[in-house]
Amino acid sequence: MVKRSEPADNEVILGILNGSKGILEEIYRAYFPMILQLVVMNNGNDDDAKDVFQESVIVLYDKVKKGDFVLNSKLKTFIYSVCRRLWLKRLAQKSRNAGNITEFEDVIAVDDDIERHEEKDRQFSLMEASLGRLGEPCRTIIEDYYINNRSMQEICEKFGYTNADNAKNQKYKCLQRLKKLFFQV
Numbered sequence: 001m002v003k004r005s006e007p008a009d010n011e012v013i014l015g016i017l018n019g020s021k022g023i024l025e026e027i028y029r030a031y032f033p034m035i036l037q038l039v040v041m042n043n044g045n046d047d048d049a050k051d052v053f054q055e056s057v058i059v060l061y062d063k064v065k066k067g068d069f070v071l072n073s074k075l076k077t078f079i080y081s082v083c084r085r086l087w088l089k090r091l092a093q094k095s096r097n098a099g100n101i102t103e104f105e106d107v108i109a110v111d112d113d114i115e116r117h118e119e120k121d122r123q124f125s126l127m128e129a130s131l132g133r134l135g136e137p138c139r140t141i142i143e144d145y146y147i148n149n150r151s152m153q154e155i156c157e158k159f160g161y162t163n164a165d166n167a168k169n170q171k172y173k174c175l176q177r178l179k180k181l182f183f184q185v
Helices: 009-017 022-040 046-066 075-094 110-134 138-147 152-159 164-184
Strands: none
Touching: 009 022, 009 046, 009 075, 022 046, 022 075, 046 075, 110 138, 110 164, 138 152, 138 164, 152 164
């Protein structure tokens, strides 16, 4: 199965309240790639992304520790929005003639980005469910080839097909079944 390592929002909040050190690692693993992409695609680099992400985690941590934090969206959306605002602020500071942060609104269309991320999340969930319903040996063939990067020859030997072309034909049939399951939902 495709493993997604995004912690539940309430787990994160409880983890912060309880002083869990591991929760910060989970937040980083789950959400930093999204922020890295945001910053790098908008005139930043890896270090900028790390700084902005760290600041957003501090904002989250402080708000949760105050005890009156109410999450009105997904945690992912909250972190993305905080990072976006922090990055816009940095862009404004970097630009000598930028007197107004709204000049950068066109640079980062947050609503579109969040919708795109949520749609990808939804599609990953659908794909995971479709893979779960696919059955064997198809699920393992698909996972071995696309996730574990195994060659057709390795799959041929693992499943006892007479040659790699037969394994390739089976993979094709499995993909067709997966597509059918995916688009049924």
